[in-house]
Amino acid sequence: MASVQPPPAPLAPHRPSITAALRFYSPAVSPRVSPSPAARSRRLAVAARAMPWPHVLTVAGSDSGAGAGIQADIKACAALGAYCSSVITAVTAQNTVGVQGVHAVPEEFVGEQLRSVLSDMSVDVVKTGMLPSAGIVKVLCESLRKFPVKALVVDPVMVSTSGDTLSGPSTLTTYRDELFPMADIVTPNVKEASKLLGDVSLQTISDMRSAAESIYKLGPKYVLVKGGDMPDSTDAIDVFFDGKEFIELRGLRIKTRNTHGTGCTLASCIAAELAKGASMLHAVEAAKKFVESALYHSKDLVIGNGPQGPFDHLFSLKSPLYKMGSLHKFNPDDLFLYAVTDSGMNKKWGRSIEDAVKAAIEGGATIVQLREKDAETREFLEAAKTCVEICRSSGVPLLINDRIDVALACNADGVHVGQSDMPAWEVRELLGPGKIIGVSCKTPAQAEQAWKDGADYIGCGGVFPTTTKANNPTLGFEGLRTVCFASKLPVVAIGGINARNAGSVMELGLPNLKGVAVVSALFDRECVATETRSLRSILMNACSRS
Numbered sequence: 001m002a003s004v005q006p007p008p009a010p011l012a013p014h015r016p017s018i019t020a021a022l023r024f025y026s027p028a029v030s031p032r033v034s035p036s037p038a039a040r041s042r043r044l045a046v047a048a049r050a051m052p053w054p055h056v057l058t059v060a061g062s063d064s065g066a067g068a069g070i071q072a073d074i075k076a077c078a079a080l081g082a083y084c085s086s087v088i089t090a091v092t093a094q095n096t097v098g099v100q101g102v103h104a105v106p107e108e109f110v111g112e113q114l115r116s117v118l119s120d121m122s123v124d125v126v127k128t129g130m131l132p133s134a135g136i137v138k139v140l141c142e143s144l145r146k147f148p149v150k151a152l153v154v155d156p157v158m159v160s161t162s163g164d165t166l167s168g169p170s171t172l173t174t175y176r177d178e179l180f181p182m183a184d185i186v187t188p189n190v191k192e193a194s195k196l197l198g199d200v201s202l203q204t205i206s207d208m209r210s211a212a213e214s215i216y217k218l219g220p221k222y223v224l225v226k227g228g229d230m231p232d233s234t235d236a237i238d239v240f241f242d243g244k245e246f247i248e249l250r251g252l253r254i255k256t257r258n259t260h261g262t263g264c265t266l267a268s269c270i271a272a273e274l275a276k277g278a279s280m281l282h283a284v285e286a287a288k289k290f291v292e293s294a295l296y297h298s299k300d301l302v303i304g305n306g307p308q309g310p311f312d313h314l315f316s317l318k319s320p321l322y323k324m325g326s327l328h329k330f331n332p333d334d335l336f337l338y339a340v341t342d343s344g345m346n347k348k349w350g351r352s353i354e355d356a357v358k359a360a361i362e363g364g365a366t367i368v369q370l371r372e373k374d375a376e377t378r379e380f381l382e383a384a385k386t387c388v389e390i391c392r393s394s395g396v397p398l399l400i401n402d403r404i405d406v407a408l409a410c411n412a413d414g415v416h417v418g419q420s421d422m423p424a425w426e427v428r429e430l431l432g433p434g435k436i437i438g439v440s441c442k443t444p445a446q447a448e449q450a451w452k453d454g455a456d457y458i459g460c461g462g463v464f465p466t467t468t469k470a471n472n473p474t475l476g477f478e479g480l481r482t483v484c485f486a487s488k489l490p491v492v493a494i495g496g497i498n499a500r501n502a503g504s505v506m507e508l509g510l511p512n513l514k515g516v517a518v519v520s521a522l523f524d525r526e527c528v529a530t531e532t533r534s535l536r537s538i539l540m541n542a543c544s545r546s
């Protein structure tokens with residue numbers, strides 16, 4: 001057996017620049033004298049610490065079909081920029097039809113693989129998948145006690161998606177008694193959560209919350225109960241529990257047969273994000289987004305003849321939108337000063353849409369919506385394409401009002417729709433998971449529906465009377481308050497907001513209220529940049545007071 005090296009020193013606390021790090025790799029002073037092996041490995045060790053590569057070790061089974069297991073884990077980590085080493089616990093004969101055979105790796109050899117990797121390779125996060133016997137769970141726990149890592153992600157794989165058993169009942173007790181107390185997060189689906197808790201019935205979100213709480217009591221720091229298998233649900237809701245608060249994380253249910261390996265991938269993505277330094281909630285959110293995007297981009301792939309196909313983890317290498325880096329990840333804080341254009345007002349003041357957008361950005365608008373009700377389609381599309389370039393070069397998201405076709409054609413960051421426009425869930429189907437969708441809502445029920453439909457934010461108004469939108473009911477502060485309290489999505493207030501009243505809106509300090517959306521107070525004015533700048537400073541002052 002190869003001799004075991006002592007564990008390497010911990011990672012350096014900061015990353016020097018790449019050029020500084022590369023200097024460690026430069027040849028020895030005299031190019032004729034090759035460095036001794038000891039000197040070379042010293043230099044490599046210094047360089048490795050200078051350029052840490054987030055490292056996930058997956059301890060899981062091999063899937064010969066490569067949709068799930070070790071193969072999915074390595075692809076997921078690679079896609080998210082983490083290095084992934086692997087300790088194989090079992091070899092399965094598996095395809096898109098199901099699992100035809102399982103051959104567990106002897107415990108001692110699982111232990112040997114663990115020792116090899118953990119003793120040498122600066123693992124940040126361990127992620128577990130299929131652990132086919134209680135003995136293997138015990139070997140893993142012993143190894144982790146000997147070689148501690150920053151985080152442990154436990155995906156309690158027990159039954160494959162095709163319904164085949166992947167670990168026996170004796171493993172359950174060891175999971176509960178030994179592995180869970182060491183785990184940072186445990187990620188069962190409803191079937192696994194039910195098994196872990198003695199076959200309790202889990203039918204509703206409230207059952208999922210109770211299950212998350214019971215599993216939390218077994219020792220992990222966080223629990224994510226995945227609701228993708230819940231009966232009769234059109235949207236996939238997962239319950240995240242940190243010991244105090246339950247957070248319902250809504251996901252899109254993408255219609256595809258290619259869902260084999262989603263659980264392994266989600267847990268690996270959580271591990272990769274943790275290895276990169278994310279907080280647990282952010283890691284889970286990023287992982288969900290990744291799985292959703294991968295499923296969306298793979299929905300029509302055909303591999304194998306069975307009912308469950310694999311999906312493409314490396315979709316970003318193919319999708320031109322991802323390649324160009326043009327998808328704007330939604331940040332609710334972008335709603336702070338939301339500039340909504342109006343073709344009539346711009347014409348009145350003799351400026352183009354493009355100039356209006358440039359001026360709003362110059363003044364500090366944090367998101368822009370093109371609301372061009374009277375523009376001809378072709379003219380609008382050309383202007384929209386230029387505005388996309390202007391906004392992208394400033395890092396400001398650009399949304400299109402009402403017109404999904406224009407948004408798609410100009411590759412905008414998203415759209416805003418109202419109650420009489422295309423329903424948000426249809427918009428999501430057309431735009432995919434990476435785009436921003438806003439929905440106008442005047443009631444808590446509309447806000448709930450927008451959340452279910454996969455929107456990213458809601459616009460709520462009219463807070464004050466407005467002449468910009470005909471027949472628009474005024475909700476006042478009370479209406480805004482009711483919607484903000486009920487909303488599960490970030491809210492932007494709209495309607496009659498200007499320099500005189502914007503401060504009072506933000507000073508309400510309402511939950512979920514992230515900013516104000518304004519049309520006439522910016523665009524029905526001579527100098528858009530000046531008005532935007534002054535509104536921005538009013539908002540900032542109001543926020544610092546409330």
Ligand SMILES: Cc1ncc(COP(=O)(O)OP(=O)(O)O)c(N)n1
Pocket residue numbers: 338340369371401402416417418419420421438439440458459460469492494517
């Ligand atoms: C941010 C924001 N909120 C609300 C609206 C209004 O949308 P909608 O109700 O569809 O009305 P129109 O703007 O289409 O007239 C909005 N555009 N932006």
Ligand SMILES: Cc1nc(C(=O)O)sc1CCOP(=O)(O)O
Pocket residue numbers: 440441459460461462463465466467468469472494495496497517518519520521
């Ligand atoms: C486009 C729009 N939507 C509203 C809503 O209540 O949903 S009010 C509105 C017009 C907002 O324009 P101004 O800032 O000029 O009042």
Ligand SMILES: [Mg+2]
Pocket residue numbers: 401402416417418421
């Ligand atoms: Mg509309």
